[in-house]
Amino acid sequence: MTKGEDTRQQILSRAITLTSEVGLEGLSLGNLAAELKLSKSGLFAHFKSKEALQLEVLQAAIELFVRDVTRPAIAAPRGIPRVQALFNNYLSWARGSSKARTCIFMGLTQEYDDRPGPVRDALAKSQQDWHDTVARVAATGVDEGAFRADLDTRQFAFEFIGIGMIYQQSYKLLQDEKADRRAYAAFEALLARSRR
Amino acid sequence: MTKGEDTRQQILSRAITLTSEVGLEGLSLGNLAAELKLSKSGLFAHFKSKEALQLEVLQAAIELFVRDVTRPAIAAPRGIPRVQALFNNYLSWARGSSKARTCIFMGLTQEYDDRPGPVRDALAKSQQDWHDTVARVAATGVDEGAFRADLDTRQFAFEFIGIGMIYQQSYKLLQDEKADRRAYAAFEALLARSRR
DNA sequence: TGCAAAAAAGAACGGTCGTGCTATATTTAG
DNA sequence: CTAAATATAGCACGACCGTTCTTTTTTGCA
Numbered sequence: 001m002t003k004g005e006d007t008r009q010q011i012l013s014r015a016i017t018l019t020s021e022v023g024l025e026g027l028s029l030g031n032l033a034a035e036l037k038l039s040k041s042g043l044f045a046h047f048k049s050k051e052a053l054q055l056e057v058l059q060a061a062i063e064l065f066v067r068d069v070t071r072p073a074i075a076a077p078r079g080i081p082r083v084q085a086l087f088n089n090y091l092s093w094a095r096g097s098s099k100a101r102t103c104i105f106m107g108l109t110q111e112y113d114d115r116p117g118p119v120r121d122a123l124a125k126s127q128q129d130w131h132d133t134v135a136r137v138a139a140t141g142v143d144e145g146a147f148r149a150d151l152d153t154r155q156f157a158f159e160f161i162g163i164g165m166i167y168q169q170s171y172k173l174l175q176d177e178k179a180d181r182r183a184y185a186a187f188e189a190l191l192a193r194s195r196r
Numbered sequence: 197m198t199k200g201e202d203t204r205q206q207i208l209s210r211a212i213t214l215t216s217e218v219g220l221e222g223l224s225l226g227n228l229a230a231e232l233k234l235s236k237s238g239l240f241a242h243f244k245s246k247e248a249l250q251l252e253v254l255q256a257a258i259e260l261f262v263r264d265v266t267r268p269a270i271a272a273p274r275g276i277p278r279v280q281a282l283f284n285n286y287l288s289w290a291r292g293s294s295k296a297r298t299c300i301f302m303g304l305t306q307e308y309d310d311r312p313g314p315v316r317d318a319l320a321k322s323q324q325d326w327h328d329t330v331a332r333v334a335a336t337g338v339d340e341g342a343f344r345a346d347l348d349t350r351q352f353a354f355e356f357i358g359i360g361m362i363y364q365q366s367y368k369l370l371q372d373e374k375a376d377r378r379a380y381a382a383f384e385a386l387l388a389r390s391r392r
Numbered sequence: 393t394g395c396a397a398a399a400a401a402g403a404a405c406g407g408t409c410g411t412g413c414t415a416t417a418t419t420t421a422g
Numbered sequence: 423c424t425a426a427a428t429a430t431a432g433c434a435c436g437a438c439c440g441t442t443c444t445t446t447t448t449t450g451c452a
Contacts, residue, residue, distance in 0.1 A: 001417060004429060021310055022445040030408065036229060041411085050410060108304035113368035114217055114297055123367050131370070158362055158378045159385075165365070166358030172309035173320050174327070182354045189355075189389060198400060199449065227440065237442085238400040244438060 008046050011036060012060040013099060015053065018025055019061070020100040023111045024054045024119060043102050056120050061104050069093050079144035085177040087160065087187055090178070102172055105130075106165055109165050131157045141194065146196045153164070159190050207232060208256040209295060211249065215257070216296040219307045220250045220315060250315050257300050258322050265289050266329055274385070275340035282333050283356065287373050287376070290364040298368055300362055301326075327353045336388065344392045355386050357375055 011054035014036055019027055029050065033043040047053040094103045105127065112120040134157035141147035163186045170179035197341040210232055215223055225246065229239040267287040272281035290299045301323065308316040330353035337343035359382045364374035 007429085022221070023219070025308070026216070028408080029410065039431045041413090041432075044411070045429070045431095101310055102306075108300075109365050109369050110303035110306045111219070113365070118368075124371075127365065128370055154374075154380075155378055155381055159359070159382050160364065161365075162362030162382065164356040165205070165361040166354055169305050169309070169323065169357075169361070170354065173305050173316075174324055176319075178350075182351055183352055185348075186355050186358065192383060193389075203399085224438080225440065235401045237402070238438090240441070241399070241401095 015057045016061050019057055020102045020104045058122055060178045076150050078140040079146045080141055082137050083141055091162050094164050151194050163187055175189050197356055211253045215253055216298045216300045247254050254318055268321045274336040275342045276337055278333050279337055286360050290360050330356050343361050347390050
């Protein structure tokens with residue numbers, strides 16, 4: 001079982017990178033197999049269909065996101081430090097890690113926002129979870145007394161994530177070297193409005 | 197010449213809709229031709245290559261955006277009314293018109309942010325233009341004395357567009373019926389911070 | 393009304409797509 | 423060490439891809 005699981009992991013890892021470039025629809029088994037020096041059918045045998053592969057890639061990306069963004073932030077002290085850590089990690093993720101050249105979730109949001117099916121459902125759930133996570137972290141700021149007691153934490157999450165999205169466009173597509181400064185300025189303003 | 201230009205327009209119109217669903221890469225000549233009851237080669241003859249078609253579709257979408265978003269807003273009085281009109285139109289556009297079920301620019305931003313070539317270049321220019329337009333409209337707010345004299349209009353545009361992006365995700369993918377309320381709340385906060 | 397020009401169709405090309413099936417290697421367990 | 427289980431390869435399939443070439447239909451003007 002060890003060997004199979006091992007190559008399976010390699011496939012998913014490479015698939016995440018590819019997905020960040022061409023999306024989950026653009027992902028091709030032939031390409032993926034060639035890059036991993038596997039035969040197309042050998043690769044295919046690990047997944048029963050392309051859709052199953054897509055779902056597994058999405059799941060693997062979610063785990064990566066939790067590992068690199070969410071979990072490390074939870075290690076920071078509750079309240080503003082944790083919110084700040086979450087934002088820092090989020091921007092790093094949007095900038096792109098070694099495995100994903102770019103945040104795959106924003107791409108997939110666009111790819112699947114009007115394409116019904118299991119992939120869309122899983123994606124929507126993951127994004128809803130992300131909103132919830134941001135809101136929950138913001139709530140620790142309320143609990144610690146750093147944020148206003150009447151702060152709408154879901155609104156906070158909405159704006160928090162919006163900054164990440166426009167950051168990625170500015171950084172990746174427009175290649176604006178002020179993107180970081182702009183994102184942090186927007187974030188600071190959001191923090192300021194949230195403080196008690 | 198009339199007939200040719202006419203069908204050409206029909207092709208582009210339908211292509212915009214398709215692009216908003218599957219992107220410019222996912223666009224297929226066969227599909228497009230079938231939907232328009234044209235032969236694939238008959239359609240192809242109007243454009244010398246798929247890339248040329250992609251560029252024309254992008255150009256047509258830009259014109260649509262200017263017609264439905266930018267131009268009507270310019271008709272509103274300078275200052276906050278114009279900024280407000282621009283935001284309203286922007287959200288309508290993100291929600292999707294009859295021709296494009298969803299804002300194609302956000303999708304294309306993700307599709308091309310790491311795919312070099314003429315399409316990416318044209319897209320980046322169009323998005324840069326959009327940032328410039330928002331900044332310019334914000335500047336009328338400064339001129340009219342409604343906004344702070346030291347307002348960073350590019351920062352304003354950055355945050356303005358970010359709200360539109362997260363709005364589209366909330367509205368389209370997450371189907372949050374509070375999306376409108378959230379977007380306007382964020383926008384009001386941005387206005388408040390910008391006022392003198 | 394007839395004729396040149398423009399538009400559309402038809403057919404074919406080399407590729408790649410996702411997906412089966414069958415056979416061969418490789419790994420694992422007794 | 424061997425036998426069963428697992429993993430990978432090879433091959434073929436029908437479908438669709440973008441593109442080219444040739445032929446037919448339609449259009450607009452003299």
